[in-house]
Amino acid sequence: MELDLNSTPERTILDLTGLGIPHVRVLGRYRYLKAHPPLEDHSHPGMMEISYLARGTQNYWLGEKCFRMKGGDLFVTFPDEPHSTGPDPEHCGMMYWFILELPPSPEGFLGLPKEQAQAYWEGLRSFPHRHCCAGPELHPILERIFRAMAAPAGPLQPARIHLGMLEYLLEVLSLVQREPVRALSPAIAAVTEFIDSHLEDSLVVEVLAREADLSVPRFKARFRSETGFPPAEYVLRCRIEHASRLLASSSGSILEVAMASGFCSSQYFASAFRRITGMTPTHFRERLAGPAVDV
Numbered sequence: 001m002e003l004d005l006n007s008t009p010e011r012t013i014l015d016l017t018g019l020g021i022p023h024v025r026v027l028g029r030y031r032y033l034k035a036h037p038p039l040e041d042h043s044h045p046g047m048m049e050i051s052y053l054a055r056g057t058q059n060y061w062l063g064e065k066c067f068r069m070k071g072g073d074l075f076v077t078f079p080d081e082p083h084s085t086g087p088d089p090e091h092c093g094m095m096y097w098f099i100l101e102l103p104p105s106p107e108g109f110l111g112l113p114k115e116q117a118q119a120y121w122e123g124l125r126s127f128p129h130r131h132c133c134a135g136p137e138l139h140p141i142l143e144r145i146f147r148a149m150a151a152p153a154g155p156l157q158p159a160r161i162h163l164g165m166l167e168y169l170l171e172v173l174s175l176v177q178r179e180p181v182r183a184l185s186p187a188i189a190a191v192t193e194f195i196d197s198h199l200e201d202s203l204v205v206e207v208l209a210r211e212a213d214l215s216v217p218r219f220k221a222r223f224r225s226e227t228g229f230p231p232a233e234y235v236l237r238c239r240i241e242h243a244s245r246l247l248a249s250s251s252g253s254i255l256e257v258a259m260a261s262g263f264c265s266s267q268y269f270a271s272a273f274r275r276i277t278g279m280t281p282t283h284f285r286e287r288l289a290g291p292a293v294d295v
Contacts (some may be wrong), residue, residue, distance in 0.1 A: 002226075003044070003099065004028075014149050018118040019158045022111045024165060027145060030249045032056075035089040037287070043082045048124060049099045050172060054139045056093015057228050061086035063114055067131045070228030074134040074175060076127055078102075087244040089277045096142050098168070100124075110166065120166075122172035123173040127185045141168045161232065187212040188226045199240050199242055199262040203235045247285045254281050 003026050005012045011030035026045060051060070051074070058069045061084050062077070069075055071093070077083045079102055103109065106121035145164040151157060184192060194211050195203060207229050209219035223231050243261040246252065252260070258269035258281075273281050 009236075012146070014146070014163075014183050019161060020111075021158065021165070022160050022178075023101040023103065025101060026097070026108070026154045027165075028097045029094070029146065029150075030090070031094050032090060034092055035276055037278060038087060038089055039085040039185070041082050041084040043080050044077070044099055046079050046103075047099050047103055048079055048102050049077045049083075049097055051077075052098075052134060052138050054094040054096065054097045054136075054142075055190055056091055056095070058091050058093065059085055059088040060097060061088075068228065072133055072135050074129075074132050074138070074172065076130050087241060087248070089279075096138075098165075110169075111162070111165075120169060120173070123176070124169070127173070128176055129178070132178055134172075134175055136245070138168065138171055141171060154258070168180065184226050185222070187214065188223055191223065192227070192234075195238055198270065199235075200260065201262070203231075203262075205231050208235075235262075236272055237276060240273055243269065243273065243281070249279055259283065 003015050005026070010032055011028060013026060013028040016024040030213055051069075053069045053071055053073050053075070055071045057071070060067045060069065060075050060077075062081065063252055066086065067075060069292050100110075102121070106118045107114075109117035109121040112120065135144060142165060145168070148160040148164060150155060151160075191212050197244070204277050205216055205220065208223075209216045211293060212219050212222070214222065214280060220231060223229075223234070227234055229237065239261045243257050243263075246257045250257070253268070255266045258266045260268070263269035263272070273279070273284070277284060279287065
């Protein structure tokens with residue numbers, strides 16, 4: 001898949017290849033105020049992608065495994081590794097992605113002297129945490145790079161950008177000292193399993209808190225802290241994900257899909273589906289089917 005270099009009013013993609021800095025390719029940023037269609041499965045031959053979610057939530061899929069990101073999280077894909085947002089849309093929020101080549105040897109990596117090139121190269125190749133909490137520290141570094149790229153061209157502009165990228169990667173490498181994003185606690189994991197198996201039932205917060213053996217206020221705080229969503233929003237998104245799978249795999253009517261996913265009416269289902277995915281259920285199904293082919 002060719003690297004996407006198309007900027008829009010909602011996203012800015014910087015082509016870094018003309019800066020004279022070896023191995024850096026793309027730096028992107030989106031600021032989405034509404035959901036966008038899912039990101040299709042793709043990979044970057046010989047290149048690593050480092051995605052930083054500054055604000056919002058986002059799901060990334062590698063095969064059948066889903067990684068649920070929330071604001072402040074970092075997600076890494078390694079060279080030639082297929083990834084996508086699966087059936088999930090690109091959610092509203094702010095995301096940065098940085099794509100760089102990982103050559104077979106460290107010689108000249110990032111235009112650095114031998115020992116420094118070796119340290120960066122080895123650190124990125126052996127980065128142990130695909131998904132970890134990076135916190136807010138990366139955001140201002142990335143914004144400084146964008147400001148440097150937008151500044152008038154001059155002899156020192158590439159140096160400023162180069163220093164910003166090295167600082168960013170240095171901060172990323174420091175994350176090896178932190179733990180990866182932890183799995184859900186047993187209490188909250190039990191609730192998410194309960195939700196998955198009872199999507200057609202009334203899943204009010206009192207019922208969910210009882211499953212976790214927590215008071216309602218404590219449950220709501222714990223659930224949002226661990227999943228990134230309030231309970232009601234999490235339930236809604238699970239229902240939408242389930243409906244997406246039904247739309248893709250069955251020929252049932254929109255009303256039948258809505259009822260099987262726990263919605264009380266097709267109108268509410270269509271409204272919620274569009275808010276989460278950016279498409280109506282009908283458009284979603286048509287998009288999966290693709291254009292008609294004349295025989």
